Amino acid sequence: ETGVTQTPRHLVMGMTNKKSLKCEQHLGHNAMYWYKQSAKKPLELMFVYSLEERVENNSVPSRFSPECPNSSHLFLHLHTLQPEDSALYLCASSQEGATGELFFGEGSRLTVL
Amino acid sequence: DAKTTQPPSMDCAEGRAANLPCNHSTISGNEYVYWYRQIHSQGPQYIIHGLKNNETNEMASLIITEDRKSSTLILPHATLRDTAVYYCIVMKSGSWGKFQFGAGTQVVVTP
Secondary structure: OOOEEEEOOEEEEOOOOEEEEEEEEOOOOOEEEEEEEOOOOOOEEEEEEEOOEEEEEOOOOOOEEEEEEEOOEEEEEEEOOOHHHOEEEEEEEEOOOOOOOOEEOOOEEEEEO | OOOOEOOOEEEEEOOOOEEEEEEOOOOOOOEEEEEEEEOOOOOOEEEEEEOOOOEEOOOOEEEEOOOOOEEEEEEOOOOHHHOEEEEEEEEEOOOOOOOOOOOOEEEEEEO
16 A cells, blocks of 8 residues: 555546546645556656646647646546557656655556557 | 666576666766666555665665666565566656656566
C-alpha cells in the first residue's frame, strides 16, 4: 500500500467512448503526476500538477485531458482514443521541498479496441 | 538531466548480494542519483537516492564513486521478491518529480 490509489485497475473502451481514470493520494503531498507505460517502452511523463496547477504537459494529445480539483485527487479524462493508446497509466505524488521521491499507484491498465 | 546507462539484465542467486551498476558520466554537481524498481505490472517503487555520499536504508545501499560518474545499488540479501526492473535516474533536486525513466535492468533472482 503506497498511499496512492488508482481506479479502475482495468478498463476496456471503444474508440468513440469517453471514460475517466481517477487517482487519490492519502499522503498529504502537493504534487501529482500522470505517467504512461506502453508495452516494452520506458515510462513516459505525461502531466505534472503542483499545488493544483498544471506545470508540465509533455506534448500529450488533446484526447487526454487531465483535471486536478484539489491536491488529493487527479483525473485523466479520455475521449476518442486510438488502439495505440492502450497502456498502463500510472499516477504518482510527491512532496515538493522534501527529498523528491515519487509514490506511485498500482496503475490503470487501459485497452482501446 | 544527465542520462544513465545500465545493463539490460542480470541474474542473482537468492540469499546473495546483488550489485547493480549504473553509469552517469555527464552528471552535474546539483543532480541526485535515484533508484526505483518496478515489479511486473505494478507501479514503480522508490528505493534510495544520494548526492555524493554513500547511503543505506532498510532496502538497499547506494555506493557513489568519488567522481560521481557511476554508482552501484546493492541489495544485500536478494530474495525472490526482489525480481524486478531496476531504474537508475539522475535528476536535479526540485525538478517537480519529472523523472526520466530509461529501460532499466531486469533483475531475476533465482532459487
